[in-house]
Amino acid sequence: MDSVTRPRTLYEKIFDAHVVAEREDGTVLLYIDRHLIHEVTSPQAFEGLDKHGRSVRRPELTLATSDHNVPTSERPQGVKASTYLTREDSRIQVQKLERNVKRHHIPYFGLRSKRQGIVHVIGPELGFTLPGNTIVCGDSHTSTHGAFGALAHGIGTSEVEHVLATQTLVSTKSRNMNVVVRGRLADGVTSKDLMLYIIGSIGTAGGTGSVIEFSGPVIEDLSMESRMSLCNMSIEAGARAGLIAPDEKTISYVKRREMAPRETWDMAEAYWKTLRTDAGAVFDKVVEIDANDVTPTVTWGTSPEQVIPITGVVPAPSDFSDPVKKEGCLQALAYMGLTPGTNVADIAVDKVFIGSCTNARIEDFRAAAQILRGHTIAPNIKLALAVPGSGLVKRAAEDEGIDIIFKRAGFQWREAGCSMCVGLNEDSLAPTERCASTSNRNFESRQGTAGRTHLVSPVVAAATAIKGTLAAPSQVAKSVGPAARLQHVNVDFDVGFSSDSETLSEEDSSSQSSLISTSSEYSGSPSKAKRVWTAVKKHVKEHHDSMNQAYSVYYGQGAGRRSFSGSGSEHSKHAAEQVAQQATNNSRFEDNIKGSVAVIERANIDTDAIFPKQFCTTTQRTGLGHALFSNLRYNPDGSPKPNFVLNRPESRSASILLATGPNFGCGSSREHAVWALQDFGFRCVIAPSFADIFYNNAFKNGLLLAQVNADVVNRIVTESNTGQCIKINLEQQTLRNDQNVVIGRFEIPERRKQELLSGIGEIEASLAFHSQIKLYEELRRQLSPWYEEGVRSQANVRRRQLATGQSDPFADDLKNEALAW
Ligand SMILES: CC(C)[C@@](O)(CC(=O)O)C(=O)O
Numbered sequence: 001m002d003s004v005t006r007p008r009t010l011y012e013k014i015f016d017a018h019v020v021a022e023r024e025d026g027t028v029l030l031y032i033d034r035h036l037i038h039e040v041t042s043p044q045a046f047e048g049l050d051k052h053g054r055s056v057r058r059p060e061l062t063l064a065t066s067d068h069n070v071p072t073s074e075r076p077q078g079v080k081a082s083t084y085l086t087r088e089d090s091r092i093q094v095q096k097l098e099r100n101v102k103r104h105h106i107p108y109f110g111l112r113s114k115r116q117g118i119v120h121v122i123g124p125e126l127g128f129t130l131p132g133n134t135i136v137c138g139d140s141h142t143s144t145h146g147a148f149g150a151l152a153h154g155i156g157t158s159e160v161e162h163v164l165a166t167q168t169l170v171s172t173k174s175r176n177m178n179v180v181v182r183g184r185l186a187d188g189v190t191s192k193d194l195m196l197y198i199i200g201s202i203g204t205a206g207g208t209g210s211v212i213e214f215s216g217p218v219i220e221d222l223s224m225e226s227r228m229s230l231c232n233m234s235i236e237a238g239a240r241a242g243l244i245a246p247d248e249k250t251i252s253y254v255k256r257r258e259m260a261p262r263e264t265w266d267m268a269e270a271y272w273k274t275l276r277t278d279a280g281a282v283f284d285k286v287v288e289i290d291a292n293d294v295t296p297t298v299t300w301g302t303s304p305e306q307v308i309p310i311t312g313v314v315p316a317p318s319d320f321s322d323p324v325k326k327e328g329c330l331q332a333l334a335y336m337g338l339t340p341g342t343n344v345a346d347i348a349v350d351k352v353f354i355g356s357c358t359n360a361r362i363e364d365f366r367a368a369a370q371i372l373r374g375h376t377i378a379p380n381i382k383l384a385l386a387v388p389g390s391g392l393v394k395r396a397a398e399d400e401g402i403d404i405i406f407k408r409a410g411f412q413w414r415e416a417g418c419s420m421c422v423g424l425n426e427d428s429l430a431p432t433e434r435c436a437s438t439s440n441r442n443f444e445s446r447q448g449t450a451g452r453t454h455l456v457s458p459v460v461a462a463a464t465a466i467k468g469t470l471a472a473p474s475q476v477a478k479s480v481g482p483a484a485r486l487q488h489v490n491v492d493f494d495v496g497f498s499s500d501s502e503t504l505s506e507e508d509s510s511s512q513s514s515l516i517s518t519s520s521e522y523s524g525s526p527s528k529a530k531r532v533w534t535a536v537k538k539h540v541k542e543h544h545d546s547m548n549q550a551y552s553v554y555y556g557q558g559a560g561r562r563s564f565s566g567s568g569s570e571h572s573k574h575a576a577e578q579v580a581q582q583a584t585n586n587s588r589f590e591d592n593i594k595g596s597v598a599v600i601e602r603a604n605i606d607t608d609a610i611f612p613k614q615f616c617t618t619t620q621r622t623g624l625g626h627a628l629f630s631n632l633r634y635n636p637d638g639s640p641k642p643n644f645v646l647n648r649p650e651s652r653s654a655s656i657l658l659a660t661g662p663n664f665g666c667g668s669s670r671e672h673a674v675w676a677l678q679d680f681g682f683r684c685v686i687a688p689s690f691a692d693i694f695y696n697n698a699f700k701n702g703l704l705l706a707q708v709n710a711d712v713v714n715r716i717v718t719e720s721n722t723g724q725c726i727k728i729n730l731e732q733q734t735l736r737n738d739q740n741v742v743i744g745r746f747e748i749p750e751r752r753k754q755e756l757l758s759g760i761g762e763i764e765a766s767l768a769f770h771s772q773i774k775l776y777e778e779l780r781r782q783l784s785p786w787y788e789e790g791v792r793s794q795a796n797v798r799r800r801q802l803a804t805g806q807s808d809p810f811a812d813d814l815k816n817e818a819l820a821w
């Protein structure tokens with residue numbers, strides 16, 4: 001009961017309310033309320049499901065769209081992936097998604113849908129994203145949804161498969177971090193500037209292992225769109241998730257969205273209002289930010305932490321005392337083609353991109369249009385691209401005349417998609433082209449091989465387009481009189497999608513009896529389950545606004561949360577046996593690795609560097625070694641760069657990779673990075689620290705990550721310079737040289753070690769908890785029906801439409817899509 005009475009953070013409350021079961025190794029099975037999928041990170045997950053003959057547990061809790069690969073050029077009516085996507089690999093990815101959603105009855109907004117768009121734009125805008133939810137997606141920017149007080153984070157493809165099969169994730173509690181923002185944001189300073197400033201202050205690894213709750217008067221003042229931009233980039237600060245407590249703004253944003261609850265709205269609202277950090281709750285770390293210090297901010301380098309006010313000058317390596325930052329500065333200056341001391345405002349750009357899941361919402365286009373109105377882009381701008389985040393954003397902007405302002409200024413006004421954020425379609429940078437971009441990543445070659453990215457806010461992007469050089473909005477004269485109609489028109493999201501969910505009343509006897517039967521399945525005592533359930537019901541009546549408490553009461557009675565091999569439970573024993581059997585079927589991780597070491601002297605090696613984006617269009621998980629570090633390894637003509645470590649003959653047989661700097665694997669969630677490292681022959685990566693999503697992905701695939709201190713890094717470098725092999729003993733956590741001398745120890749959490757040693761398949765292990773998952777779902781239907789009300793499977797929506805004969809735009813849009821299959 002301690003968890004109920006102790007003051008808790010918002011994060012802890014959401015986490016606790018989603019615990020399906022606690023496992024013996026200290027991890028928990030966390031229920032996932034909402035799952036978003038897209039074409040790039042899902043094909044291998046569906047393939048995994050097929051291989052094991054598994055189905056999708058709750059298709060209606062997953063929502064799919066195609067966004068990364070889709071062209072943003074004009075989309076004719078009735079467009080089909082087979083003809084519209086001219087790049088073969090992209091077309092195959094989209095078609096595979098279409099086949100998978102059809103087979104599994106997953107709602108899908110694809111090329112024909114008005115509601116198609118970037119996953120992190122459509123989730124909130126459709127009301128799929130709700131406060132208090134757990135939300136995941138095979139995409140690091142899932143952190144965006146934290147703006148709603150949802151626990152939302154990116155996962156790798158193995159975890160996508162896990163969620164599809166079990167509707168849960170294996171999880172551990174993160175650390176609690178609080179970023180408090182006081183003061184006031186000046187005119188022309190946006191939440192994007194604020195977030196760049198925060199990342200500049202705490203660094204790209206500043207949030208590692210933590211969930212950041214943003215709070216303070218400045219956060220309260222932000223609109224929902226601005227909050228989304230802020231939370232979106234939490235991953236760029238290394239955090240597992242960003243969170244903002246839901247308030248009136250959140251609630252009125254969600255209300256009447258197409259997939260939001262209606263009949264159960266009042267209960268939902270009452271519950272959401274309880275979702276805030278209790279007074280006296282303890283954060284592991286608190287960072288105070290004064291918004292008065294924030295000015296329009298841009299990045300000058302190749303990491304989102306390399307930021308500078310637009311009024312500043314490009315830094316020199318000597319400005320940094322930390323040797324890692326000094327080296328990073330040197331590398332970034334060379335890549336970006338910049339000279340220290342240059343005024344940022346004198347940096348001329350070639351292209352301007354307003355779009356991406358960070359800044360492609362209606363408010364972003366409104367703000368940029370205010371700057372662009374009556375102006376035209378500078379002659380040196382080769383391309384100015386405006387790409388709405390979704391079909392609905394595009395429509396809303398067009399209703400307000402915003403598209404006209406953009407077009408008159410010389411921008412191209414496109415269809416929705418990820419576009420030049422990642423350049424998986426035709427929208428990308430040519431080598432050495434410089435871009436002011438409202439996206440979130442300035443990694444090397446992110447927007448195009450050898451392209452140069454400056455991250456900026458939408459108003460800075462607009463001002464830059466006009467000036468031709470990086471510019472603050474205040475540098476652009478306000479035009480007199482509107483050049484086009486620009487007014488705020490509220491898009492009507494209330495399009496008559498009435499609820500047909502079977503809202504289970506508390507008195508629903510059939511569901512109550514099914515609850516009792518599932519409960520008894522593992523508690524071994526139907527009468528006890530009944531008693532417990534009666535107590536819970538009573539509690540719910542008294543505290544109907546507190547789901548956390550209701551769950552806790554239930555669990556407090558000892559009815560749930562059996563640990564994996566909990567005593568006395570036949571079901572648990574059976575599960576344990578099943579998993580033990582499974583373990584013997586899996587190949588055991590050999591606890592000793594011996595091999596030569598390839599050394600990369602860099603910090604913050606991002607997954608875009610490990611597995612460049614142009615290869616992300618694959619639907620394979622094997623044979624990807626050729627793409628490993630491709631941009632660092634090969635010249636544009638395909639010839640190898642002789643100085644890159646993997647091209648040296650002695651590296652061909654290396655099975656250990658050492659990164660000398662911290663934060664290896666930061667950025668994108670693409671699990672391809674792990675698959676490529678393994679395919680090349682690496683069995684272990686050693687580094688001072690790792691980014692969270694990459695860490696998870698590696699262990700899911702049996703790639704050992706060994707964390708060492710600076711002394712051990714130096715020792716390994718010395719040994720490998722003399723051609724020595726390194727021996728790794730996982731059991732003892734030691735590193736030895738050829739003479740068997742221990743040259744250092746490495747850190748690895750016990751449970752990760754056991755995971756590797758046992759070789760247990762995680763999905764099998766989680767499926768063994770099916771009774772607990774079922775029970776949790778029953779409880780949830782009773783205690784928080786609003787999370788079930790707005791979601792429907794594709795099949796259900798269409799069945800209902802056929803039965804009622806009623807026109808329903810949401811359903812029509814889904815049907816439209818289905819016609820293309
Ligand atoms: C799928 C990929 C291209 C991604 O969206 C994935 C991610 O961020 O996790 C990216 O932006 O790098």
Ligand code: SF4
Nearest residue numbers: 141356357418421422
């Ligand atoms: S970061 Fe870019 S590529 Fe990734 S989801 Fe957002 S818009 Fe798409």
